[in-house]
Amino acid sequence: MSASSHQIRRTFLDFFASRGHEVVPSAPIVPQNDPTLMFVNAGMVPFKDVFTGKDRRPYTRAASSQKCIRISGKHNDLENVGVTARHHTFFEMLGNFSFGDYFKEEAITSAWELLTKVYGVPKERLVVTVFKGENGFPADDEAAELWRKVTGFGDDRILRLGMADNFWSMGDTGPCGPCSEIHFFTGDEVDLSRFGEEPRLDGSGWTEIWNLVFMQYDRAEKDAPITPLPAPSIDTGMGLERISFVLQGVTSNYDTDLLRPLVERAAEIAGKKYGASLAPDDISLRVIADHARTTAFLMAEGVMPEKQRREYVLRRVMRRAIRHGYRLGIEKPFLHEVALLVVDRMGDVYPELRDRRELIARVTEDEEVRFRATLKRGMKILDEHFDTMREKGDKTLAAPAAADLFTTYGFPLDLTQVICGEQGYGVDVEGANKIIKGADEADGPIDPTAALDPAYRQAREKLGSPVTFTGYEREAGESEVVVILAVEKKDGEGKPTRSLVDRASAGAHVEVVVKETPFYAESGGQVGDAGVITAGDLRIRVTDTQRPLTGLVVHEGVVEAGEVSVGQKVTLTVDHAARSATRRNHSATHLLHWALRTVLGEHAQQKGSRVGPDMLRFDFAHNKPLTRDEIERIEDLVNGKVLENAPVLTEVLPVDEARKRGAVAIFEEKYGDVVRMLTMTQDSIELCGGTHARALGDIGLFKITGEGGVAAGVRRVFAATGKNALGYVRGLEDDIQKARQVAKAQGGDLSDKIGKIVAHERELEKKVAELERRLIEGGGPGGGGGGGIDAMLAEAREISGIKVLARRMPDGTQAAALREIAEKLRDKLGESSLVLVGAVDAGKAQLAVMVSKAATSRVKAGDVIKNVAAIVGGRGGGRPDMAQAGGPEASKIDEAVAATYGEVERLVTA
Numbered sequence: 001m002s003a004s005s006h007q008i009r010r011t012f013l014d015f016f017a018s019r020g021h022e023v024v025p026s027a028p029i030v031p032q033n034d035p036t037l038m039f040v041n042a043g044m045v046p047f048k049d050v051f052t053g054k055d056r057r058p059y060t061r062a063a064s065s066q067k068c069i070r071i072s073g074k075h076n077d078l079e080n081v082g083v084t085a086r087h088h089t090f091f092e093m094l095g096n097f098s099f100g101d102y103f104k105e106e107a108i109t110s111a112w113e114l115l116t117k118v119y120g121v122p123k124e125r126l127v128v129t130v131f132k133g134e135n136g137f138p139a140d141d142e143a144a145e146l147w148r149k150v151t152g153f154g155d156d157r158i159l160r161l162g163m164a165d166n167f168w169s170m171g172d173t174g175p176c177g178p179c180s181e182i183h184f185f186t187g188d189e190v191d192l193s194r195f196g197e198e199p200r201l202d203g204s205g206w207t208e209i210w211n212l213v214f215m216q217y218d219r220a221e222k223d224a225p226i227t228p229l230p231a232p233s234i235d236t237g238m239g240l241e242r243i244s245f246v247l248q249g250v251t252s253n254y255d256t257d258l259l260r261p262l263v264e265r266a267a268e269i270a271g272k273k274y275g276a277s278l279a280p281d282d283i284s285l286r287v288i289a290d291h292a293r294t295t296a297f298l299m300a301e302g303v304m305p306e307k308q309r310r311e312y313v314l315r316r317v318m319r320r321a322i323r324h325g326y327r328l329g330i331e332k333p334f335l336h337e338v339a340l341l342v343v344d345r346m347g348d349v350y351p352e353l354r355d356r357r358e359l360i361a362r363v364t365e366d367e368e369v370r371f372r373a374t375l376k377r378g379m380k381i382l383d384e385h386f387d388t389m390r391e392k393g394d395k396t397l398a399a400p401a402a403a404d405l406f407t408t409y410g411f412p413l414d415l416t417q418v419i420c421g422e423q424g425y426g427v428d429v430e431g432a433n434k435i436i437k438g439a440d441e442a443d444g445p446i447d448p449t450a451a452l453d454p455a456y457r458q459a460r461e462k463l464g465s466p467v468t469f470t471g472y473e474r475e476a477g478e479s480e481v482v483v484i485l486a487v488e489k490k491d492g493e494g495k496p497t498r499s500l501v502d503r504a505s506a507g508a509h510v511e512v513v514v515k516e517t518p519f520y521a522e523s524g525g526q527v528g529d530a531g532v533i534t535a536g537d538l539r540i541r542v543t544d545t546q547r548p549l550t551g552l553v554v555h556e557g558v559v560e561a562g563e564v565s566v567g568q569k570v571t572l573t574v575d576h577a578a579r580s581a582t583r584r585n586h587s588a589t590h591l592l593h594w595a596l597r598t599v600l601g602e603h604a605q606q607k608g609s610r611v612g613p614d615m616l617r618f619d620f621a622h623n624k625p626l627t628r629d630e631i632e633r634i635e636d637l638v639n640g641k642v643l644e645n646a647p648v649l650t651e652v653l654p655v656d657e658a659r660k661r662g663a664v665a666i667f668e669e670k671y672g673d674v675v676r677m678l679t680m681t682q683d684s685i686e687l688c689g690g691t692h693a694r695a696l697g698d699i700g701l702f703k704i705t706g707e708g709g710v711a712a713g714v715r716r717v718f719a720a721t722g723k724n725a726l727g728y729v730r731g732l733e734d735d736i737q738k739a740r741q742v743a744k745a746q747g748g749d750l751s752d753k754i755g756k757i758v759a760h761e762r763e764l765e766k767k768v769a770e771l772e773r774r775l776i777e778g779g780g781p782g783g784g785g786g787g788g789i790d791a792m793l794a795e796a797r798e799i800s801g802i803k804v805l806a807r808r809m810p811d812g813t814q815a816a817a818l819r820e821i822a823e824k825l826r827d828k829l830g831e832s833s834l835v836l837v838g839a840v841d842a843g844k845a846q847l848a849v850m851v852s853k854a855a856t857s858r859v860k861a862g863d864v865i866k867n868v869a870a871i872v873g874g875r876g877g878g879r880p881d882m883a884q885a886g887g888p889e890a891s892k893i894d895e896a897v898a899a900t901y902g903e904v905e906r907l908v909t910a
Helices: 005-017 045-052 104-118 141-151 240-247 260-270 280-300 309-327 335-346 351-355 357-392 399-409 413-422 429-443 454-463 576-600 628-644 655-660 722-743 750-778 788-793 815-829 861-871 890-909
Strands: 061-069 090-098 126-131 158-161 167-169 174-186 205-219 227-239 476-488 497-501 503-505 509-514 531-535 538-549 552-561 563-565 569-574 606-611 616-621 649-654 674-680 684-687 702-711 714-721 797-799 802-808 833-841 844-851 875-879 882-887
Touching: 005 061, 005 090, 005 104, 005 240, 045 061, 045 174, 045 227, 061 280, 090 104, 090 240, 090 280, 104 141, 104 174, 104 205, 104 227, 126 141, 141 158, 141 174, 167 205, 174 227, 174 240, 205 240, 227 240, 260 280, 260 309, 260 335, 280 309, 280 335, 280 351, 280 357, 309 335, 309 357, 309 413, 335 351, 335 357, 351 357, 357 399, 357 413, 399 413, 399 429, 413 429, 454 476, 454 497, 454 538, 454 552, 476 503, 476 563, 538 563, 569 576, 576 606, 576 616, 576 628, 576 674, 576 684, 576 702, 576 714, 576 722, 628 702, 649 655, 655 674, 702 722, 714 722, 722 750, 788 802, 788 815, 797 890, 802 815, 802 890, 815 833, 815 844, 815 882, 833 861, 833 890, 844 861, 844 890, 861 875, 861 882, 861 890, 882 890
Parallel strands: 126 158, 802 833
Antiparallel strands: 061 090, 090 227, 126 174, 167 174, 174 205, 205 227, 476 497, 476 509, 476 569, 503 563, 509 552, 531 538, 531 569, 538 552, 606 616, 616 714, 649 674, 674 684, 702 714, 797 802, 833 844, 844 882, 875 882
């Protein structure tokens, strides 16, 4: 079979659909309800809760083509990308799954039939592997016998491997079992002796193309004995890129129709010829192709390049691609062009790419423009290091210098290596990585994991069927207490601990689970409901409602009176005022979403929201601040809809039907097969499971109260509705009245009066700055200084060849003036000099350090100021040639200034 990747994907899904599998669309790459993963890295991840029994589906067998990213945690292929023919950061995994339905025989026979009969892969180019038995787990003789029966292979083609290759586990605990891999040989003559070796540079050799996992055991605790699973399951994974290179008759994933057009586009932009597999240029072109896919797909899901967690990973990938473009000689922003080709070629399969085409292009180009400026700064700093290294005869860039380039300027360590190598220098990579790792740990882990409390799992098992939500129809109801969790609140940083109890008395912190509830559990940006649970003399004040596991709703609160016990009949009453205010805010977010797209363009898609009784926060895709005119137009559109007072209609219907009727889905949200569709006039039709106003008029006044940036390409709006909006307007009126009184503008134009006050203040600031300058240059009284600039220069001391001057300036000298003074004194002292000046301004100590270029190789401004600033109770930082700090202990300013000489001597002689 020679087919396009689209046909290969479709054939796989149709094959398993014909065998009773539910074809499930790819889940988002950003995991839903799984804090242990940065990204979905395998096809089974969206079914993880199904395999463990925490989630239930209406089907027992499924098939999917899942978007995956392997760039963090245990699965991190980043450094191999572009170097090998088969590693990627983004890829698609074809998979078929059985949840306690069929097992090994059907999995093996189906895989063999699809590969050899449907796809037409020659069986003489295949071998299979099975688990040989190890670490107390028995050999998988059953799978070996099934393969022998299905394929006719002997032992030379049914290979037995150990735990590292042919055993799978979800973690230290949970489901696990043997697996069986199918490998394909690329090359002229099949060579069984080369099995286990990496493919050669010409692409010939053995490559794993499909892995069949047989989940048949369970391990309750780490190192505990295994037990058979009551319902063994199947999880398989076959990379679309790998089966495509097999079926398209090429020797590399990068030569398939999934990636070769991207490689060619990058080569065209660079003015290069792709094809010399050993050339570094080819590696760079492959890296760009791969990373452009990751960039496009992550941005399509709303991940933007930033400094934390997933956003940081995306930024790293993008900058790595840009760096490879830089080494290819590409002098203008280019990555967005390759990312747009990803959109064009894959948007029909993954429409979210097309929906966010404009956003992908704009944010990618903006990030590259910023990073290219970083590259220029980094190159300038490296040139300075090279000058110093040549003077000293050093051949290796020191670890602190390399680490500083990365942590301070965002200059990639691997790019530092490349540039240093071109100049004939090495880099202390190991030392730099230790420093960088230390900085990361100080800031907190990028990818923290938060394992769920085991008490919740016990509660879910005890509950049985999922909790029923009745809050769409009513705000009160009766139910039976099924689970009580006693919550011990710890002081400080400790997390609360939970335990299942049969009863709890007054004063106890509890989380109560009932069979059905009118309380809305936090979801989709809407906060959980508050209210009370009562029965006789029992009263529980509910402060929050959460859904820690699928189907499990917990009411968090304190027993104020009486006693609650399992099996007790109780009445649950939602706080009506808080629910009503939340409804107003939630419905307003939908109108706001429509208004933003209308005013700014369709790219202004929702990125997140938070709605409660006292807040309305809405994040959306946009790359610049809203103008005053845009804000007014948005407010006018929303308030215009409110005045229409149209009913807010909700319908429960299949998700496909909702999409056909034009419903907007928020890509970051997780939807089931049946959804709630919200209609607020024909302009606003969206999927939403939250609670809403009955009519648009219930929202009352809508007012935007704030707007700002959140991340690259993402803006945030704060707004108020109803009484909150009225309170905001009244607050503005109070502020205006106070301003009139202060400005003495009761009868005139307030803005004109304030303008005159500001202009007068600026004129005074200029006069103060001029007086400071004259005082410094000509000498004079004050809390320091005096004697003029020549007199100050005479106080400089020479420490190991560096002229050092530390001086206190007159009180009231501002930070900006200190920088100017320090720079002027440094320049006057000569080419190897360091100056620290300090002053007390507005009751605080201020410090500034300037170091000449020639002296930065021996002492850095940031190192000097670190300990000096500590004396005044402060901290600071900056570049090697300039640093600033401030501190609250103004009385110690003289001590800090005097300590400069000793600190410089310690640093240069260390």
